[in-house]
Amino acid sequence: xxxxxxxxxxxxxxxxxxxxxxxxxxxxxxxxxxxxxxxxxxxxxxxxxxxxxxxxxxxxxxxxxxxxxxxxxxxxxxxxxxxxxxxxxxxxxxxxxxxxxxxxxxxxxxxxxxxxxxxxxxxxxxxxxxxxxxxxxxxxxxxxxxxxxxxxxxxxxxxxxxxxxxxxxxxxxxxxxxxxxxxxxxxxxxxxxxxxxxxxxxxxxxxxxxxxxxxxxxxxxxxxxxxxxxxxxxxxxxxxxxxxxxxxxxxxxxxxxxxxxxxxxxxxxxxxxxxxxxxxxxxxxxxxxxxxxxxxxxxxxxxxxxxxxxxxxxxxxxxxxxxxxxxxxxxxxxxxxxxxxxxxxxxxxxxxxxxxxxxxxxxxxxxxxxxxxxxxxxxxxxxxxxxxxxxxxxxxxxxxxxxxxxxxxxxxxxxxxxxxxxxxxxxxxxxxxxxxxxxxxxxxxxxxxxxxxxxxxxxxxxxxxxxxxxxxxx
Amino acid sequence: xxxxxxxxxxxxxxxxxxxxxxxxxxxxxxxxxxxxxxxxxxxxxxxxxxxxxxxxxxxxxxxxxxxxxxxxxxxxxxxxxxxxxxxxxxxx
Numbered sequence: 001x002x003x004x005x006x007x008x009x010x011x012x013x014x015x016x017x018x019x020x021x022x023x024x025x026x027x028x029x030x031x032x033x034x035x036x037x038x039x040x041x042x043x044x045x046x047x048x049x050x051x052x053x054x055x056x057x058x059x060x061x062x063x064x065x066x067x068x069x070x071x072x073x074x075x076x077x078x079x080x081x082x083x084x085x086x087x088x089x090x091x092x093x094x095x096x097x098x099x100x101x102x103x104x105x106x107x108x109x110x111x112x113x114x115x116x117x118x119x120x121x122x123x124x125x126x127x128x129x130x131x132x133x134x135x136x137x138x139x140x141x142x143x144x145x146x147x148x149x150x151x152x153x154x155x156x157x158x159x160x161x162x163x164x165x166x167x168x169x170x171x172x173x174x175x176x177x178x179x180x181x182x183x184x185x186x187x188x189x190x191x192x193x194x195x196x197x198x199x200x201x202x203x204x205x206x207x208x209x210x211x212x213x214x215x216x217x218x219x220x221x222x223x224x225x226x227x228x229x230x231x232x233x234x235x236x237x238x239x240x241x242x243x244x245x246x247x248x249x250x251x252x253x254x255x256x257x258x259x260x261x262x263x264x265x266x267x268x269x270x271x272x273x274x275x276x277x278x279x280x281x282x283x284x285x286x287x288x289x290x291x292x293x294x295x296x297x298x299x300x301x302x303x304x305x306x307x308x309x310x311x312x313x314x315x316x317x318x319x320x321x322x323x324x325x326x327x328x329x330x331x332x333x334x335x336x337x338x339x340x341x342x343x344x345x346x347x348x349x350x351x352x353x354x355x356x357x358x359x360x361x362x363x364x365x366x367x368x369x370x371x372x373x374x375x376x377x378x379x380x381x382x383x384x385x386x387x388x389x390x391x392x393x394x395x396x397x398x399x400x401x402x403x404x405x406x407x408x409x410x411x412x413x414x415x416x417x418x419x420x421x422x423x424x425x426x427x428x429x430x431x432x433x434x435x436x437x438x439x440x441x442x443x444x445x446x447x448x449x450x451x452x453x454x455x456x457x458x459x460x461x462x463x464x465x466x467x468x469x470x471x472x473x474x
Numbered sequence: 475x476x477x478x479x480x481x482x483x484x485x486x487x488x489x490x491x492x493x494x495x496x497x498x499x500x501x502x503x504x505x506x507x508x509x510x511x512x513x514x515x516x517x518x519x520x521x522x523x524x525x526x527x528x529x530x531x532x533x534x535x536x537x538x539x540x541x542x543x544x545x546x547x548x549x550x551x552x553x554x555x556x557x558x559x560x561x562x563x564x565x566x
Contacts, residue, residue, distance in 0.1 A: 017536045024539030033557040035542040042547060054536035075524055082487055084561040131558070132565045139565065140558040267485055272524070280530040 003199045005229050006206060007165045008157035011172060012150050013062075013182045014126065014190040015055045021125045021149035022049030022092065029188055033142040041147035043087030048275055055149035056279065058181040059099050059123050060289050062151060065179055065296060066118050068103025072281050076123075076273040084141050085128035093152075095270045098122035099279065100151075105175070106298075107167040116168045117156030124150050145189075151181075157196065157206065162225040166218055169193060174297055178322050186217055193221055197228045198242065207232070208242040212256055214249045224249035228256050300325055308332065308339035317347045323362045334372030341375060349389060353396050365399045374402035381462060382406060383413050415462040417469060420453070423461075424473050427452045438474060449474065477502045 020027055023040035040047045063070050077095035100121035106113050128143035153172060159165045173191055176182045184191045198209035212228055215221040227249075232242050247256040295303070297319050304315040304325075318328045331342045350371060354364055374395065378388050383406060394405045406412055414420060427449060428435055438445040453466050479499050483490045490498065544557060553560040 019534075019536050019538050024534070024537065026538045026540070032542075032544075034544050034548065034559070035557070036540075037544070037547060038540045039547070050534040051531055052536055053533040056533065073524075080485075084559070084564055130564060132563065135563070137563050138560050139563050140555065141561055142558055267481075269485065274525075276525075277527060277529045277531050278524040 002202060003229075003233050004202050005160055005162075005225075006157045006198045006200060006209075007159040007162070007225060008196040008209075009153075009155045009159070009165060009168065010194045010196070011153045011155075011169065012126075012192040012194075013153060013176055013184075015058050015149040015151060016180070016182050016190075017052055017054045017058070017149055019052060020147035021052050021055055021123070022147055025147065027148050031144055033140075034144060036144040037146065041087075042143060043089070049092060051276065051279065052149055055123065056099070056281070057289055058179070059121060059151045060281065060286060061179050061293065062153075062176065062181050063100030063103060063121055064286070064290050064293060065175055066100075066103035066105055066121075068118065068121065069101045070281065070286050071097055071099055071101055072283065072286075073097070074099040074122075074279045076276040076279070077270045078273050079124075079268045079270055081268060083127070083130075084139065085130045085143070085146070087128070087143060087146060091125060091127065092273055092276070093124035094122035096272070099281075105168060105171050107164065107171050109164055109167065114158075114164065116158045116164075119154045119156055121151050121153050124152060126150050157198075157209075162222045162229070165195065165225055166222055169218065169221065174320065178294060178296060180294075180322070189216070192216065195221065195225055195228075197225055197232070199229060199232045199236070208244050210242065210244070210256070211246045212249055213246060213259070214251075220249060220251050223251070223254060224256060227254060231256065294322065304328075308343065310340065310343050314340075314343040314347050317351070318343060321361070323360075327361050327364075327368050330368035331372055334369045335375045337379065338375070341378075342372075345371065345375060345392075349392055350396075353392065357396070364396075366395050370395065370401055377402055377406065381413060381415055383411055384459070384463060387411050387413070387459060411460060413462045414457050414460050415465050417465060420461055420465055420469050421473065423453055423456055424449075424466075424469055427456070428473065435474065446470065446474075477506065 015021075017027060019025060020041055023038050025038050025041055026036045028036065040049060060070050074094055075097045076092055078090040079093050079095065080090045082089055098120040102120070103118040104115050105118065106115050108114075126145050126148040128141055128146040131140040131142070155168065159168060173184050176191070177184045182190055186192075193215050195212040195215060196209045197212060198207040200207040210228060210232070212224050215224050228247065235242060246259045248259045249256050300319045301312075301315045304310045304318060305312060310318070317324075319325050328342065328346055331346060332339045335342055350364070351361070354360060359365075371392075374388055374391060377383050377391075378385050383391065388402075391402050391405050391411065394400065394409075395402060398405075431449075431452070434445050434448060438449070449470050450463075450466055453461050453470070454463075477499060479490070479495050479502065482502075483495070548554050548557075548559070551559055
């Protein structure tokens with residue numbers, strides 16, 4: 001039998017505002033437990049929520065970037081459930097009318113481009129954090145995260161494989177970082193994904209889905225979905241039926257298991273949040289936010305290819321983050337002669353070295369102008385490209401400029417014909433056999449002589465001068 | 475309208491005696507019947523009221539205005555440890 005996999009994703013994106021959704025508490029990560037709380041986010045009686053302006057603007061910006069409709073009037077509702085990390089006993093969310101309706105992201109798939117529908121983006125508040133590890137009869141609660149603004153991005157069930165799900169998530173992840181609406185750090189829980197997974201015979205109506213939780217890295221998302229697909233197919237083929245339930249992914253065992261405790265509480269009894277009037281946005285405000293939209297990855301990639309003549313691969317690498325793209329354009333501005341060489345050096349040499357040291361472009365020990373000087377030195381013949389790579393190693397280690405390193409280590413390329421001629425003459429004298437053979441027609445020996453000159457100059461002889469002079473003197 | 479009193483009580487985390495469960499059933503049913511009178515009004519073409527006050531939402535600037543008042547705020551908590559609230563074990 002042949003099965004079709006159907007996946008829809010719900011992504012919780014933590015908005016990177018300075019303060020919480022409904023109160024003036026800081027959202028800074030890693031503070032002392034419960035040091036960033038107040039009566040509002042602790043759910044004390046009589047406290048009133050006041051919505052964060054920036055959180056609204058960032059949600060609208062994200063909506064515009066996925067070509068969605070911005071609802072000029074949206075509502076807030078209460079989602080009721082009991083859990084110790086939810087002090088009010090309800091979460092403020094947008095259930096009936098979300099701020100953002102409908103949109104899409106285009107992902108690359110096996111057969112070219114595929115459009116993944118986005119049902120809605122709604123605003124809500126995060127819960128606190130519960131800790132159980134190493135504790136016997138109790139749990140510990142930190143409410144610093146309680147009330148941090150989230151946007152929940154809900155996709156249509158448009159994905160047909162774990163790989164498509166990952167492609168969509170990576171696209172969304174890149175987008176939210178480009179828009180600077182979220183840090184997107186998965187380890188810090190700033191980008192969290194739940195996956196609705198079902199299987200069906202091709203052409204059949206949708207099967208019953210299971211909701212997977214606790215998928216906190218791209219790798220686990222892929223593994224969790226793949227495990228769940230096989231589980232459901234085997235279950236059905238053995239005559240069983242899939243039940244609608246929440247399943248927890250266990251990354252240690254590599255399997256999903258039922259979270260029965262969630263089932264009985266699945267009645268959230270949503271009702272309109274009486275403490276918050278409707279959120280009204282004017283068309284002018286939306287237009288203003290649209291005007292501030294930065295260039296997005298697809299446009300940026302295209303521009304890099306057209307304006308700088310980059311390969312699709314290099315353009316893709318250099319538009320992964322806004323920081324990378326900005327750094328590259330700074331490099332081109334400082335070394336405008338050869339944008340392709342800039343791309344090569346940045347993508348292959350610099351990023352490779354940073355990667356090895358666990359660094360990235362935003363904390364690189366050198367800036368774009370510093371790298372540009374190194375490229376200038378290759379251009380003006382001071383050093384060869386090969387030596388330049390060694391210089392770059394030192395630049396990254398010490399943060400020194402190319403000129404300093406070339407000077408201190410005496411790496412200046414020898415282009416002086418007189419000096420090179422003298423060397424060549426010595427080499428000819430020392431190797432009479434090879435000279436005889438070369439002159440007798442063994443052209444391949446030319447490389448031997450080049451090697452000898454380079455060896456004698458520790459690689460510092462200008463290769464093109466060496467070539468011309470060798471040909472003349474041999 | 476029949477109300478499942480036990481389910482409502484469970485969702486609201488209210489513990490009821492058998493007697494209370496029996497008494498509350500008819501009471502809640504009569505309250506619902508009273509509210510159901512609203513269904514008699516013809517509301518075709520009327521926009522639903524979003525909020526009793528016809529006000530738009532005021533928004534807050536994104537500026538940190540709260541300082542750490544943990545000690546005072548944790549005073550009513552039955553149990554804390556190293557700044558964390560301690561609760562009976564909850565785990566999935």
